[in-house]
Amino acid sequence: MSVLEENPDSPLKKRPPRWSDIWLKKTKPLKHVVFAMQLQSLASKDPKSQTLIPHFANIDRTLLLSDELLLKILSKLPLSQRNPNSLVCKRWLYLQGRLVRSLKILDWNFLVSGRLITRFPNLAHVDLLNGCLFSPRNSGILLTHRMVSMQMRYGNCSNWELLEENLLPVEVVDGGLQALANGCPNLRRLVVINASELGLLTLAEECLTLQELELHKCNDNVLRGIAACENLQILKLVGNVDGLYCSLVSDVGLTILAQGCKRLVKLELSGCEGSFDGIKAIGQCCLMLEELTICDHRMEDGWLAALSYCENLKTLRLLSCKRIDLDPGPDEYLGFCPSLERLHLQKCQLRSKKSVRALFRVCEAVREVVVLDCWGLDNDMFTFASVCRRVKFLSLEGCSLLTTEGLEATVLSWLDLETLVVVSCKNIKESDISPALATLFCNLIELRWRPDAKSLLSSSLMGTGMGKKGGKFFKRT
Structure with a gap:
């Protein structure tokens, strides 16, 4: 037996290499880190050295x-x-x-106490709709409307009574608007309910950059305050809402609005009353108006003829209207909108042929027509759309009374048609497609065809090149 084997503690014996030795070999930065960690551990053990060696881990860099x-x-x-x-x-x-630039207020005290401005000093978009409602937090009953959602104590009263009971008083809402105006001078968008003329005047004086405003439970007197918002560009007025609250916006308020807010670009009138005079005043004064949305209107007959005064109007939307215009007047007084490009009808009742005929005549310059879930649009009604000779985009969805024959009679007269969308129109059958209509389909840039769940046209046309602009055989000149 050798000497090394007899003396295992001899310094001449080589121990096997460790991974740490190999890893730290030629790695000076890591050695510095290990050295710093060792110093840190020593400092934690020796209280006297804590003043000399800083705690690197506790420093907020x-x-x-x-x-x-x-x-x-x-x-x-x-x-x-x-x-x-x-x-x-x-x-x-x-x-x-x-x-934070946009915020929805749920607690009114958060606004009036000043904590809102301190916490979010650069707000630009503020929604006060739900904050203006006082509702118990621990209630098991929830009232949900398409505009508001609130909790309630009991369910044995109407929605209108419940909203009136839990709505903050006008004076309280005005006080909140004053606090908001003083703290957010750069406010650009506001949603509020049950405000008065004085509250909006304060807002208009302090927030000169206010561009978008949405007012619920609005009336003619409130519109006097809106008229002071000279830079307002987007405005939504909600007057009467069935089952929730009742408020009146008439020609008087629309005229005041038109004379004050001359820079309007988008205007939405929901549940508002009025007539030819109110729409005419808007068309004559708001020369920059490009988009007009009318929802569930209560307007008097003859208002359609006033649309011709909106010379720069590009988009007209009618939403949830139970009627259009039962007595639009003779054709020579209707006129038309020369700059109109888009006509959207959604959830409207198209019962009167006279109304539908007058609507398409006023909108004869449109390039895009969208009809979504409108009751009463049959072949005779859709024929009136033939006067719109410049249509390039047509979308029909939920038009259950329209047939293939009625669709063909109109779309074949549109020589500029490029896009056709037909969805959920159960009386439009593929078996009724004529050769002329099939040829039109081949010349379209885009076709979305699903009139019912059994439609096979889209799958059968796969690989034909239809719908691809610039195709070899279907290139348009």
Whole structure:
């Protein structure tokens, strides 16, 4: 036996190499890190050395960054990380509040106490609709409407009585608007209910950049305050809502609105009354108006003829209208909108042939026609659309009374038609497609054909090249 074997503690014996020795060999930065960690452990054991060796792990290195620089960094992060980032520290909570631009208020005290402005000083879009409603938090009954959602104590009263009972008084709403105007001078969009003329006047004086406003439970007197918003571009007025509340917007309010808000680009009138005079005033004064939406209107007969005064109108939408215009007057007084490009009808009742005929005549310059879930549109009604010779886009959905024959009679007269969409129109049958209509399909740029669940036309035309602009055989000149 050798000497090395007899003496295992001899310094001449070589121990097997360790992974740490191989890993740290020729890695000076890692040695510095290990050395710093060792110093940190020694400092934690020796209280006297804690003043000499800093705790690197407890230092907030973001303190070296200014608020402006850190704000730019936080603004680059995705929105999903906004709430977790605000929990890091009070400074990050404050900076994240400066990044918030849009907010929906649910607690009115949060606004009037001033905490809203302190927490979110740079708000541009504020929704006060649900905040204006006082409702118990621990109630098991929830009232949901297409405009509001609130909890209720009991269910033995009408929706109108419930809303009136739980709606904040006008004076309280005006006080909240004043606090919002004083704290958010750069406000651009606001949604509010049950405001008065004085509250809106305060808002107009302080928030000169206000561009979009949505008013619920609006009336003619409230519109006097809106007229002071000279830079207003987008406006939605909600007057009467069946089953929820009742408020009157007539020709008087529409005229006041037209004379004050001359820079309007988009206007939506929901549940509003009026007539020819109110729409005419809007057309003559609001020369920049490009989009008009009329929802569930209560207007008097003859209002359609006033649309011809909207010379720059490009989009006309009719939503949930029980009638269009039962007595539009003679054709020579109707006129037409020369710049109109889009006509959208959704959930409207097209009962009167006279109304539908007058509507298409006023909109004869349109290039896009969309009809969605409108009751009463049969072959005779759709024939009136033939006057619109410049249509390039047609979308029909939920028109159960229209047949293939009625569709063909109109679309064959549109020589510029490029896109056709037919969905859920059960009386349009593929077996009734004529050779002329099939030829039209081949010349279209886009065809979406699904009149019923059994439609096979789309699958049978796969690979033919139809619907691809610039195809070898179907190129349009």
